[in-house]
Amino acid sequence: MRSTELRSKFLTFFSGRGHTVIPSASLIPENDPTVLFTTAGMHPLVPYLLGESHPGGKRLTNVQKCIRTQDIEDVGDRRHTTFFEMMGIWSLGDYFKESIIPWTFEFFTKELTFDPKRLYVTVFQGDDSAPQDVESIGFWKKEFEKAGLVATLAMAENPNVEDGHRIFQYPKAKNWWGPAGLTGPCGPDTEVFYDTCRAHSAKFGPACHPNCDCGRFVEIGNDVFMEFNKTADGAFVPLKQKNVDVGWGFERLVAATQGKTSVFETDLFASVIASLETQSGKKYGADETVSKSMEVVADHVRAATLVLGDPRGVSPSNVDQGYIVRRFIRRAIRHGRLLGISTSFLVPIAEQFIALMGEPYPELVQNRDRIVTELKREEEKFGRSIEKGLKEFDKLFAKKQGISGEDAFLLYSTYGFPLELSEELARDKGQKIDRAAFESEFKKHQSLSRAGAEQKFAGGLADHSAETTRLHTATHLLHQALRSVLGAHVAQKGSNITSERLRFDFSHPEKMTPDQLKAVERIINEQIKKDLPVHFEILDLEQAKKRGAFGLFEDKYAQLGGKIKVYFVGDENLGDYVSKEVCGGPHVARTSELGSFKIVKEEAVAAGIRRIKATVTGPDKP
Numbered sequence: 336m337r338s339t340e341l342r343s344k345f346l347t348f349f350s351g352r353g354h355t356v357i358p359s360a361s362l363i364p365e366n367d368p369t370v371l372f373t374t375a376g377m378h379p380l381v382p383y384l385l386g387e388s389h390p391g392g393k394r395l396t397n398v399q400k401c402i403r404t405q406d407i408e409d410v411g412d413r414r415h416t417t418f419f420e421m422m423g424i425w426s427l428g429d430y431f432k433e434s435i436i437p438w439t440f441e442f443f444t445k446e447l448t449f450d451p452k453r454l455y456v457t458v459f460q461g462d463d464s465a466p467q468d469v470e471s472i473g474f475w476k477k478e479f480e481k482a483g484l485v486a487t488l489a490m491a492e493n494p495n496v497e498d499g500h501r502i503f504q505y506p507k508a509k510n511w512w513g514p515a516g517l518t519g520p521c522g523p524d525t526e527v528f529y530d531t532c533r534a535h536s537a538k539f540g541p542a543c544h545p546n547c548d549c550g551r552f553v554e555i556g557n558d559v560f561m562e563f564n565k566t567a568d569g570a571f572v573p574l575k576q577k578n579v580d581v582g583w584g585f586e587r588l589v590a591a592t593q594g595k596t597s598v599f600e601t602d603l604f605a606s607v608i609a610s611l612e613t614q615s616g617k618k619y620g621a622d623e624t625v626s627k628s629m630e631v632v633a634d635h636v637r638a639a640t641l642v643l644g645d646p647r648g649v650s651p652s653n654v655d656q657g658y659i660v661r662r663f664i665r666r667a668i669r670h671g672r673l674l675g676i677s678t679s680f681l682v683p684i685a686e687q688f689i690a691l692m693g694e695p696y697p698e699l700v701q702n703r704d705r706i707v708t709e710l711k712r713e714e715e716k717f718g719r720s721i722e723k724g725l726k727e728f729d730k731l732f733a734k735k736q737g738i739s740g741e742d743a744f745l746l747y748s749t750y751g752f753p754l755e756l757s758e759e760l761a762r763d764k765g766q767k768i769d770r771a772a773f774e775s776e777f778k779k780h781q782s783l784s785r786a787g788a789e790q791k792f793a794g795g796l797a798d799h800s801a802e803t804t805r806l807h808t809a810t811h812l813l814h815q816a817l818r819s820v821l822g823a824h825v826a827q828k829g830s831n832i833t834s835e836r837l838r839f840d841f842s843h844p845e846k847m848t849p850d851q852l853k854a855v856e857r858i859i860n861e862q863i864k865k866d867l868p869v870h871f872e873i874l875d876l877e878q879a880k881k882r883g884a885f886g887l888f889e890d891k892y893a894q895l896g897g898k899i900k901v902y903f904v905g906d907e908n909l910g911d912y913v914s915k916e917v918c919g920g921p922h923v924a925r926t927s928e929l930g931s932f933k934i935v936k937e938e939a940v941a942a943g944i945r946r947i948k949a950t951v952t953g954p955d956k957p
Contacts (some may be wrong), residue, residue: 336592337445338602341548342585342695344446352438354424355391359400359696363647363656365830365919371404371656372642377580382921383427384520384578390873390898393429395675398422398585398695400645402638404659407666410627410634417663418600418638420585428576432470435558435579439527440478447592451482453530455545455552458513459523460491460504465571467504469502475502475525495545496530509546510764512559520574522559527556529591539925555591556583590646599630607633607687615674628670632684635667641692643706644699647829651713664713669753669943670897681710717751724752728760737761740772747773802834805929805951808869808922809859810839811904813931813949815914816858817841820851822892836935836950837951843945847937859932862913864905866927871902871918880888884915928954 350356360379362372373379376399399421407417424435443449454473458469461467472488479486479501483660502508513521513862518945528545531553545552561578563571586598591667593601598618599608608619608629617625642648642660663679671680685706693700724746731742738761746752754773761768817825821843829840847855874882875898884901902922903916923929930952938945 338589349396354394354396357391357395357397361647362400362645362953374403376421377581390900391429395425410631418633418641422583422585424581426579436474457503457510457527471525494954512563518565521565522560522562525558526554528552529555540583549877553828555587604633613674616670628673631670635663637688638683639663640688643709644702646698681714720750724750726924737766740769743768743773744776803832804921806832809918809951811914812859816855839947852934863885863926865927866925867905869904869922871900873898930954
């Protein structure tokens with residue numbers, strides 16, 4: 336089954352069961368400071384999982400573009416990729432376990448024709464804070480029994496597939512999702528594992544089970560049941576709106592349906608791997624080191640291509656998403672060198688991915704020139720950095736008559752100079768670099784970076800606290816006020832909100848004057864004092880435009896079941912609408928909840944793009 340057929344089967348199957356097919360959201364989250372990229376299909380839907388109504392209704396499905404940066408170092412184990420696609424299914428307070436578990440079994444065994452004997456499932460075993468997921472156990476037993484299999488439950492203390500068990504129970508660490516932050520929606524999940532070898536093999540341990548990480552079992556599906564709300568005191572309280580949040584790994588399912596043990600052997604990557612074999616003169620699969628480098632190149636160029644071609648695509652830089660894109664590109668170049676490829680090779684590979692993925696993601700075709708330009712520029716820039724690194728290597732070697740592990744890390748962190756290249760140059764001079772010392776410095780760097788990231792993104796996934804909700808509403812007032820003061824050419828180019836401040840990027844050719852900044856502040860504070868109501872309406876595209884709404888119509892809201900959500904600030908009966916904007920929420924109920932608005936800074940971001948940082952006090956402060 337080709338990947339295109341799997342994608343089509345999935346969307347057809349669930350749309351036929353009442354689900355609205357919604358498009359993939361951008362890889363760059365909107366108004367969410369807690370993560371750099373969209374990391375799961377549920378990420379853009381958090382407001383709706385928390386109770387807001389979705390234009391597409393209560394049943395949704397899609398295939399979502401995702402990036403997880405924590406998987407960068409894992410690429411090369413045949414299963415992990417940094418960019419991946421998540422096949423998602425959601426019930427927003429509609430059906431629950433009784434529907435999704437039978438549908439999951441039906442899709443895997445009927446549509447994908449997986450042998451039921453090769454499927455195993457896991458469930459939450461229960462603890463002092465939440466009970467065992469007996470409902471899921473019961474529904475799975477029924478499905479397996481209908482397929483002629485006895486589905487016994489393995490003991491939590493000694494799980495073992497060789498004893499004939501089909502359902503396995505695990506603690507929260509394995510079978511529980513959330514909450515994203517310290518509090519919020521969460522609940523048990525049930526995972527589906529595919530047995531890649533049918534029967535026990537000597538290379539696997541004697542007590543093999545789905546979560547033993549021996550490589551025999553691959554997780555192909557995860558059904559999450561958001562049925563609890565974790566409170567500040569650590570209690571798990573049943574939710575009024577119980578949601579189903581399903582995420583199935585597209586690449587892994589493609590591998591399973593094509594009978595491959597590696598996602599890089601599927602039609603998602605095969606042509607690119609073949610090109611790398613031609614360019615390098617090396618064979619994929621013949622040598623572990625060669626295979627890993629080919630997988631890193633293929634994965635990282637694909638990830639960079641998807642980010643650069645995204646509607647909100649970012650350029651390589653030294654901060655935030657741009658830093659990750661640069662890391663993808665430079666790591667791909669480094670592994671290309673390890674393969675013996677010394678010429679420019681990024682663009683031809685990117686072109687292959689544009690051709691492979693242009694149908695489900697037409698923005699890649701539309702933004703091809705941008706992708707090519709950025710890759711060429713970055714490849715040339717990295718080439719210059721390598722030249723600088725070579726000169727610095729020679730200086731260090733001449734000064735110390737050798738290169739230490741610490742020196743090699745300095746070259747790596749400052750110039751992106753690969754350790755392998757430092758080792759190669761050192762060998763040419765009859766010396767050896769202390770790799771352990773390099774690794775020690777690298778781990779220190781990782782710890783500092785991780786600590787910084789944890790501090791920066793401490794709010795957890797999709798922080799919808801009262802503070803961020805107020806600031807989100809303030810961006811709408813700011814957007815309209817800027818258009819009133821500066822002109823209709825002003826358009827939002829990006830935003831980022833933490834619990835402390837908002838950051839709003841907009842189109843404008845020059846620095847704002849002090850008088851203009853004061854005028855913007857005055858307009859917004861006047862609207863706050865008027866205590867204007869805030870509400871949303873679900874409209875179709877033409878209705879929204881006729882009502883005078885503005886925003887990113889072609890962005891993720893534009894095709895949500897043929898409807899879009901528009902937030903209105905003001906009272907239509909009084910004729911004082913001050914903002915009509917396409918948005919997913921969340922927002923305050925009245926402008927007085929903002930307290931007061933203050934611009935902290937106005938600065939340039941890029942040519943023709945300005946940035947404002949601002950705060951609100953909240954309703955309890957003047």
